[in-house]
Amino acid sequence: MTSPEQSSPQQYADRSYRSPAALAGGVLLLALAAWLGGDALVRGAAHTKLLAVAGLLFAVPLVTAFTLRPLVRAGTDRLVVRNPFRTITLPWAAVEDLRASFSSEVFTTDGAKYQLWSIPVSLRQRKKANRQAARGGRPARSRFGLHPTEAVEQEPVVARATADRSLDELRELQERGAKREGAQGTPVVKWAYEVIVPCVVGAVALAVLIAL
Numbered sequence: 001m002t003s004p005e006q007s008s009p010q011q012y013a014d015r016s017y018r019s020p021a022a023l024a025g026g027v028l029l030l031a032l033a034a035w036l037g038g039d040a041l042v043r044g045a046a047h048t049k050l051l052a053v054a055g056l057l058f059a060v061p062l063v064t065a066f067t068l069r070p071l072v073r074a075g076t077d078r079l080v081v082r083n084p085f086r087t088i089t090l091p092w093a094a095v096e097d098l099r100a101s102f103s104s105e106v107f108t109t110d111g112a113k114y115q116l117w118s119i120p121v122s123l124r125q126r127k128k129a130n131r132q133a134a135r136g137g138r139p140a141r142s143r144f145g146l147h148p149t150e151a152v153e154q155e156p157v158v159a160r161a162t163a164d165r166s167l168d169e170l171r172e173l174q175e176r177g178a179k180r181e182g183a184q185g186t187p188v189v190k191w192a193y194e195v196i197v198p199c200v201v202g203a204v205a206l207a208v209l210i211a212l
Contacts, residue, residue, distance in 0.1 A: 014074070014075055015173075017071070017074075017116075017166055019117075019118050021120075022067045022070065023068060026067025029063045029067065030060065033056060033059050040052035050209055053205075054202050057198050057205065058199055058201075058202025058205075061199050065085060065192070069192070069195070070083060070084065070118035072119055076177055078177075078183060079170065079173075081116060083115065083116075083117045088114050088189050089188040090187050091187075092177035093109075093179070093184045094109055094110070095107070098170050098171055099167070100119070100121050100163045103115055103121055104116035104119040104163050106170075110186075110187075112187065125162060126161040126163075128161075
């Protein structure tokens with residue numbers, strides 16, 4: 001599941017998407033790492049303390065990368081995708097399509113594909129929504145596409161899967177912003193060296209300490 005966050009109640013084109021489950025899991029894993037690592041640093045022998053430091057140096061950035069770091073932010077002119085090891089900035093004009101099959105993905109006009117880590121796909125949630133739709137319900141539209149006159153209808157509304165609803169919103173934002181002057185340009189990819197470097201150093205240190 002994802003949790004869309006609106007930075008301003010008047011600006012629908014400024015939104016961010018995270019996975020609450022990933023955030024909760026990340027906090028729990030970091031707390032466990034702090035408890036185990038802290039215990040080893042306080043009570044362990046010299047070699048154990050070195051192993052604990054190397055292990056924390058490797059594990060903490062890695063857990064953070066896959067749980068707390070992922071984010072999708074949709075602005076007026078561009079889409080920013082923050083994945084575990086990369087941050088991709090996509091002007092809306094460079095976005096060709098957004099799809100959610102087994103994972104959420106964005107496709108660019110030059111043929112590149114990037115996964116949206118912070119918008120996981122729940123097949124169980126999608127099957128439930130499909131079953132409700134098969135019973136005759138009306139699929140819920142995104143909040144951007146809902147007209148005030150549609151607020152009351154006799155036909156029951158079927159809640160769509162969160163990932164599908166989130167991508168519907170992103171598609172609408174892309175359609176609105178693609179022709180804006182500020183939305184032109186090419187994708188920019190930046191590697192998250194603040195995550196990669198500590199992980200590599202920690203992995204190498206662990207390998208050396210275990211070998212010794």
